Amino acid sequence: MTEILTSAPMRATEAAAIAAGRVTGLELMERAGLATVAAVLAQWPGLAPPAPPHGAAAHRPQAVVLCGPGNNGGDGFVIARALRRRGWRVAVYLYGDPARLPPDAGANHARWLRIGTVAGLPAQPDFGTPDLIVDALFGIGLTRPLEGFGAIFAAMRASGARIAAVDLPSGLAADTDPTLDDWPCAPCDLVVTFHAEKPVHAALRAAGVPVITAPIGL
Numbered sequence: 001m002t003e004i005l006t007s008a009p010m011r012a013t014e015a016a017a018i019a020a021g022r023v024t025g026l027e028l029m030e031r032a033g034l035a036t037v038a039a040v041l042a043q044w045p046g047l048a049p050p051a052p053p054h055g056a057a058a059h060r061p062q063a064v065v066l067c068g069p070g071n072n073g074g075d076g077f078v079i080a081r082a083l084r085r086r087g088w089r090v091a092v093y094l095y096g097d098p099a100r101l102p103p104d105a106g107a108n109h110a111r112w113l114r115i116g117t118v119a120g121l122p123a124q125p126d127f128g129t130p131d132l133i134v135d136a137l138f139g140i141g142l143t144r145p146l147e148g149f150g151a152i153f154a155a156m157r158a159s160g161a162r163i164a165a166v167d168l169p170s171g172l173a174a175d176t177d178p179t180l181d182d183w184p185c186a187p188c189d190l191v192v193t194f195h196a197e198k199p200v201h202a203a204l205r206a207a208g209v210p211v212i213t214a215p216i217g218l
Contacts, residue, residue: 003196007140007174010195013218025104028216029071032166032194033078033108035214037086039192040132040164043210047131047162048086062089062130064161066121066152067109068137068170069096074105075166076136077112084115091130095121095137123148125155132162135186139167140174140198145184157187164190167198169209174198194218 005013017023041048047061065080067073073094080090098109098118112118127133133156138146149171156163163186168174171185176199191204191211195218201211 004199004201005196006199010140010174010198013195017218023217025071026107028218029074029104029108030078031216032075032214034082035194035216036075036079036134036164036166036192037082039212039214040134040162040190043164043190043212044132044162060087060089061132062128063091063132063134064127064130064159065090065092065134066137066156066170067092067094067118068139069094069100070139070141071102071105072136072139072141072166073101074108075139076134077105077108079134079136079166080112080116081108090116091127092116092118093121093125094118121152124151127155127159127161129159130161132164133159135163135165135170135188137170137186142171143173143175146171147184149186150184153184153186162189163187164192167191167193168200168204172200174200176200 014028018025063083065076067076080092084090092112101109165188168191169186169188188209191209193213194216197213205211
């Protein structure tokens, strides 16, 4: 039977593990990011093509990673690093002020800046035609509908890329089971959540969106 947790007990589970010294917030963030990359490549194995013949140029897939102002954005920076290590071309966008990121997300922002750059998320974005877009904008902490993200969500879909959401598509609240048409949210082709499903995931699965629950050692 699928375990379902609302956001409060999920956060309490993470906090208890950290308080007991079994894991740090940074370690959980790293595990979540790496689990997302693994789930994406399992869902779409064509995004990790075989090595080219000797002497041939390697194909380098391209990803756009959209990071938000909280720990969901921190997961995004981990994902960006993991993809870069695999040889991907990675463009990272941040919505919000990097100086106001939570400590763990800020640490992963700094780690990414050692190898890449971050652009501010524009009001009228053009993401080009990447192979993958990672939605790490807003996670289970969101409790009200987003406003002003229509152009960003439209640009995501217009790109033609596969779109993977970290925890849930940005714009949805974790603890509701909405009629999805009633909630303005990011487009999504895959959701990767952690430890347990949240109530919203039933509606996503009913709408045909694959939901993968990845263990992160909690």
